[in-house]
Amino acid sequence: MKNDLSARAGFKDTIPTLSGYIGVGLAFGIVAKAAGLNVLMITLMSAITYSGAAQFVIVSMLLAGSSFSAIVLSVFLLSARMLLMGMTVAPFMKKESLFRNVIIGSLLTDETFALSMNKLNYTNRQLSFDWLNTSNLVAYLTWIISSGIGGALGSLIPNPNQFGLDFAFIAMFIGLLYLQVAADRTIDRRLQVIMILITLVLVYVGMIFVPSNLLLILVTLIGCGLGVLLKHAFF
Known part of the structure; x- marks a missing residue:
């Protein structure tokens, strides 16, 4: 590219x-x-x-x-x-x-x-x-x-x-x-890897409790929020 x-x-x-x-x-x-x-x-x-x-x-x-x-x-x-x-x-x-x-x-x-x-x-x-x-x-x-x-x-x-x-x-x-x-x-490579792992965990846990048609939206919003917090706090 x-x-x-x-x-x-x-x-x-x-x-x-x-x-x-x-x-x-x-x-x-x-x-x-x-x-x-x-x-x-x-x-x-x-x-x-x-x-x-x-x-x-x-x-x-x-x-x-x-x-x-x-x-x-x-x-x-x-x-x-x-x-x-x-x-x-x-x-x-x-x-x-x-x-x-x-x-x-x-x-x-x-x-x-x-x-x-x-x-x-x-x-x-x-x-x-x-x-x-x-x-x-x-x-x-x-x-x-x-x-x-x-x-x-x-x-x-x-x-x-x-x-x-x-x-x-x-x-x-x-x-x-x-x-x-x-x-x-x-974006710091470490933060990217951390957010990938967090997203995987959120999806895995979310599949147990949240309907699949809402899961992606919820994980996106939560993941973005956590990503912003981690970036400003540690990176």
């Missing part, structure tokens, strides 16, 4: 993350096909909802016969974390128009957010619309195409997890986390 913030750089920087979109997109398409959705419905859901976790929840709730309002509420709670991510990216887009900010926010994902935070380490804390919009669009199109292909292959691969496709996102985030820690010189 370099300090180039052009659209071409956005495309190149996003390529290493696409394995996650492809793996989980295929898995979603296969699962949705097994649940009775056709390829067109699967593709449209990926284009409109555009949230891997939420789409899996929608399919499972449809199979369970859940009400429309329950599905909408569950998807909202599961995707509420994007509000935090959008507010984090917003200061770097303040020179752009409202319309461009809406475009960026609409297509922002966990992966492109993590990628943009890592990019800041190489660009003197700067982002551009061309770079981030290209990254978002590449990820968006890859997700739609992958889930559509997964739906088409649904009858041929009844259990996508046997190929390890469900681990693709996890592996991608581990890689992004490593790159972030390795490249970030603005």
Whole structure:
């Protein structure tokens, strides 16, 4: 990754993350096909909802016969974390128009957010619309195409997890986390390691007591608060 913030750089920087979109997109398409959705419905859901976790929840709730309002509420709670991510990216887009900010926010994902935070380490804390919009669009199109292909292959691969496709996102985030820690010189390395360990403990303990759709938001808020306190107290 370099300090180039052009659209071409956005495309190149996003390529290493696409394995996650492809793996989980295929898995979603296969699962949705097994649940009775056709390829067109699967593709449209990926284009409109555009949230891997939420789409899996929608399919499972449809199979369970859940009400429309329950599905909408569950998807909202599961995707509420994007509000935090959008507010984090917003200061770097303040020179752009409202319309461009809406475009960026609409297509922002966990992966492109993590990628943009890592990019800041190489660009003197700067982002551009061309770079981030290209990254978002590449990820968006890859997700739609992958889930559509997964739906088409649904009858041929009844259990996508046997190929390890469900681990693709996890592996991608581990890689992004490593790159972030390795490249970030603005925060003491010891503090970064401590916060990673604290976050792991919070998630592990939180899974016992907190619903999964709220856990990420709570861990983010608590982790950020603890991180600020530790930084000012010891680093």
